[in-house]
Amino acid sequence: MQIIVVGCGNVGATLAEELSREGHNITVIDMKSDVVHNVNNNFDVMGIVGNGASYSIQKNAGIDEADLLIAVTGSDELNLLCCLIAKKAGDCHTIARVRNPVYSREISFIKEELGLSMVINPEDAAALEIARVLKFPSAIKIDTFAKGRIELVKYKIEEGSSLCDQSLKSISAQMKCGVLICVVERGDEVFIPAGDFILRAKDEISVVGSVKNTVLFFKKLKVPTTRAKDAFIVGGGETAYYLACQLLSIGIDVKIVEKDKKRCSELSELLPQATLILGDGTDRDLLMEEGLPQAEAFVALTNFDEENIMLSLFAKSISRAKLITRVHRIAYDEIIEELDLGSVIYPKYLTAEMIIKYVRAMQNSIGSNIETLYRMSNDKVEILEFLVREECPVVGIPLVELNLKPNILLCCINHKGNIITPGGQSRIGVGDTVVLATTITGLQDIKDILV
Structure with missing residues (x-):
């Protein structure tokens, strides 16, 4: 895809790097020549020095052929103006960063009237992530799927924990909580673990399951689950x-x-x-x-x-x-x-995740859609939630019979609000959402999990 990024600050530079890595053609625009040259030299992108709200600058950047313009300058008003001009000049998708609380309260009106595809507020996203953690302070990080019905809780195993030196298979048999340990980070290494994987002290594990089951799991570990006062x-x-x-x-x-x-x-x-x-x-x-x-x-x-x-x-x-x-x-x-x-x-990581999810959704096939995307361990792992919209090769077949690519773990199936921890005979249906963990980055469609 042809993507224009206006603003090369922390967020803009991260987006240029991430989207370029995903194989898109990126052009960046910024008023500061040294900033543009720095991004241009470090990443495989084109750079233009100038005002991103200028029609002629956008024309030079290729707005006529662009699929998406992302405005992430330090000014909300400039970002909105960039998107408005891009919509009129190139009729492309537009994403604006808007941080002012005054605008945030009117975001639905602004989005509709200006024809914005997405509005991003990194500060609000960071606050939401912090608030989730403070509801369960024992966690390092908490992400949600299926409109909050499924939680992904990252937790560091302490010395002396009952999880130490145990296999996932034995933990599952003992706990009987209906959760999965889907990712283990150990130093610089990251694993999508099988049942015989042995946990060690200081491992950072990611536990996925329904909200009720994840709370039960940590209660059985005797880990505090009450929110901070x-x-x-x-x-x-x-x-x-x-x-x-x-x-x-x-x-x-x-x-x-x-x-x-x-x-x-x-x-x-x-x-x-x-x-x-x-x-x-x-x-x-x-x-x-x-x-x-x-x-x-x-x-x-x-x-x-x-x-x-x-x-x-x-x-x-x-x-x-x-x-x-x-x-x-x-x-x-x-x-x-x-x-x-x-x-x-890291606020800019949160912003990049949201935009990459949107970009992948723009280019995927009809069969499914990415609802949620989180990245972990310096982008080595992705946790994705796919909405299965129609019949495709994964529908109606027992999971044990699916020929999955290596390093893919199906974590949860949301079937009409019923959260299922999948087993070999579980099946995916049309309308379900499926949460999976993988070290294969760049999946765009649910069928991409098959060999």
């Missing part, structure tokens, strides 16, 4: 606002430290139920005085990765709080993983 947030940006709204709505107390007086005042009006503290979140004495040692959850959301990392390390040293650390740059992700910062949130 309070959250201590440093940094009062848009992500903090969206997160506070979600946490307050489910009864979690929120305390936000923000050093900008004007922003602190704005948040106190927007979030009357939250406790707002005007001060420097890197001030150790301030954090101690405001009760960080007693907090059940700590979320570092400043604009600087280094500050977030140091704040989480400090919180780890003085409290037992669930740690959540936002990181924008991914150049040092391997080092960050070694620091054990709890749940690390």
Whole structure:
């Protein structure tokens, strides 16, 4: 596909890299020549220096032949204008990043009136992911499928856990919870495990199943499954606002430290139920005085990765709080993983996943559609949910008889709201959604799982 990306910041550069890797022809547009040249040199893309909202610049980028334009500049208004011009000039699909809460409340109207295919809010997506984790603080990460009926919970096995040195087959027999351990990450290695796979301490496992069954599984492990009672947030940006709204709505107390007086005042009006503290979140004495040692959850959301990392390390040293650390740059992700910062949130990864899911859905066949897509372990693994829309080679045949490609594990079947952990005699029907884990990246259609 021919795709134009306007804006080469963190998100734009990540999209250019990911979409180019998926085999698409990418053209990037940005006002800064050095940024364009950097992306152009590092990835297999074309680069144009200029204003992405300019009709002539879009013409030079090939808007007439483009299938999709993605606008992810730092300005919501510019992104919307880019998409409007692209829609008129090339009649292509358009995706805009819109972060302002004022626009977010009117997003349905904006999307319909401007003919946008998709609107993305990375801050809201990050807040949603953080809120999911705080509902179950023992997890590193929680993703959902089948409109929330299925959960994928990532959990690190602790020393002395009853899971240590056991095979998946024996765990399944003992637990009888109707869940699957679909991915195991061990250091730099990642596995789609079979029944004889032996788990070790410090393995990061991904457990998939219905919400009820995953909770039961962790209860049997004697792992706390109750949500955090309070959250201590440093940094009062848009992500903090969206997160506070979600946490307050489910009864979690929120305390936000923000050093900008004007922003602190704005948040106190927007979030009357939250406790707002005007001060420097890197001030150790301030954090101690405001009760960080007693907090059940700590979320570092400043604009600087280094500050977030140091704040989480400090919180780890003085409290037992669930740690959540936002990181924008991914150049040092391997080092960050070694620091054990709890749940690390990469907003641009979330954005890339949403857009790649949409792009694959644009180009797949009629038989099925990608409903959900998550990437794990530095993109080595994908967890996908396919909606089976009509008869295709996987429908009506016992799973044991399907000739699946290696390193594909069928995790769950959602049949009319009934969540099934599949066995050999299970069958996929039209209208079902199917969740699968694989190290084969780039699947676009459910039939792609067959040899």
